Each structure stands twice: as structure tokens, then as C-alpha cells.
Amino acid sequence: NKKAFIFDLDGVIVDTAKYHFLAWQKIAQSLNINFTHEDNELLKGVSRVRSLDIILGLGNVQASQEDKDKWLIQKNEDYLSYLVDMDESEVLPGVLKILKLLKEKNQGIALGSASKNARPILEKTGVLSYFDVIVDGNDVTNAKPDPEVFLKAAQLLHIDPKNSIVFEDSVAGIQAANIAEMVSVGIGEETILHEADHIFKDFTQIETSFINDLISQ
Numbered sequence: 001n002k003k004a005f006i007f008d009l010d011g012v013i014v015d016t017a018k019y020h021f022l023a024w025q026k027i028a029q030s031l032n033i034n035f036t037h038e039d040n041e042l043l044k045g046v047s048r049v050r051s052l053d054i055i056l057g058l059g060n061v062q063a064s065q066e067d068k069d070k071w072l073i074q075k076n077e078d079y080l081s082y083l084v085d086m087d088e089s090e091v092l093p094g095v096l097k098i099l100k101l102l103k104e105k106n107q108g109i110a111l112g113s114a115s116k117n118a119r120p121i122l123e124k125t126g127v128l129s130y131f132d133v134i135v136d137g138n139d140v141t142n143a144k145p146d147p148e149v150f151l152k153a154a155q156l157l158h159i160d161p162k163n164s165i166v167f168e169d170s171v172a173g174i175q176a177a178n179i180a181e182m183v184s185v186g187i188g189e190e191t192i193l194h195e196a197d198h199i200f201k202d203f204t205q206i207e208t209s210f211i212n213d214l215i216s217q
């Protein structure tokens, strides 16, 4: 039995969600827009361009395309500055164990991320070689909750969406997986990710038997 195991990146494999938040917060502050951790949930899984629009919307700020482009560059430069020293230690707890288990069991492993920075992050953290397929923000036109990114990943692995499992920390990503009729596994808080088929606080909570059951189903 071969299944497709599709992983989101930010907040699932690596703890970069906190850096996205810090970088967006600087932009928001410079525009006098109040931007909280709660607001940040809306940005998880959402593209850079759309994230800026959401933040501007929170502050009812209208801006020219020129200004928006400038802020998008600023945000990414600031975000990348947090990643300079990134190494293996930033892989979230329990992730490696699951990746190794899936490799041992000869399962399809894919990345399904909205980020345009995905490859260098996977490289820096030493997990790139686990992935058979990478679909990221450079490969898709429709952002989560559109299922395009996950459907493309399954297709490249030659595995049916119904035989695919998605690990996600964002509401938009869980919705995308559900729309694609894949098994959705939420990584994070139950109150936020309640639409997921299964929810775990983090990967250390996922037992080998849970993965084995998914493989044999």
C-alpha cells in the first residue's frame, strides 16, 4: 500500500510561523495597524500578497501598488534575515521520526506549501532529501483553501487524492485538504483546527500505529 503523505512547511515542519508573524508585525506597526496573534491565524497558509491585503484591510488602509510592492519586499527581506542562521535544530519535535518512518515504509512524501522560500528552508534544516516531490508558492496559481497545491503534489506522486494525507497547521490548509477529499491532519490547537479529520498538538503526539493505520486503510 502506497499513500501520499503531504506536509505543509511553515508551522508543520519548521517553526517559521513565528518569523512570518514578527516580519508582518513590523510592517503593520509602521502603518499604525493593530495586528495581534489572533489576526495572524488568518495569514497562516495564505500567500504573501494576500497576507498584506488582509493586514491593510485590518487597518482600513488603501495603498498604491508601488507601496504594496515595497512592503512585500521589506517583509520578505526581514523574514529572510531570521532564517540566516537556521539549522537542523529548527525542525519541529517529532517530525524527523515520522519522516523516517514513512521512508522506511516506502510511502510517497511531498511538500505542499504556499511559501516561495520553501526549498532553501528544507535545505538549511537538512530535510530536503526526504521529499520525493515539492510543490510550493512558485508552482501554484490558486492559494489555499483552494486545493491546487495538494492535488498537484498527489498527481506528481501518481497517487489518488483519496489515498492522500495532509499535515497542516492552518485553517485554510485543512479546508484545502478537505476540499481535495484527502485525510486532513491538523497540527496545533483543536479550537482552531476543528475542521480537521484528526488533530494533534504536535508530531510527538502521533503514534507509529496511527501512521500504520493510515497506510493500511
Ligand code: G6P
Pocket: 010, 020, 043, 044, 045, 046, 047, 048, 051, 076, 113, 114, 115, 116, 117, 118, 137, 170
Ligand atoms: C506559508 C505561511 C504563510 C506565508 C506563505 C508565503 O503558507 O503559512 O504565513 O505567508 O507561506 O510564504 P513566503 O515565504 O513565500 O512569503
Ligand code: MG
Pocket: 008, 009, 010, 011, 012, 044, 045, 168, 169, 170
Ligand atoms: Mg503552515
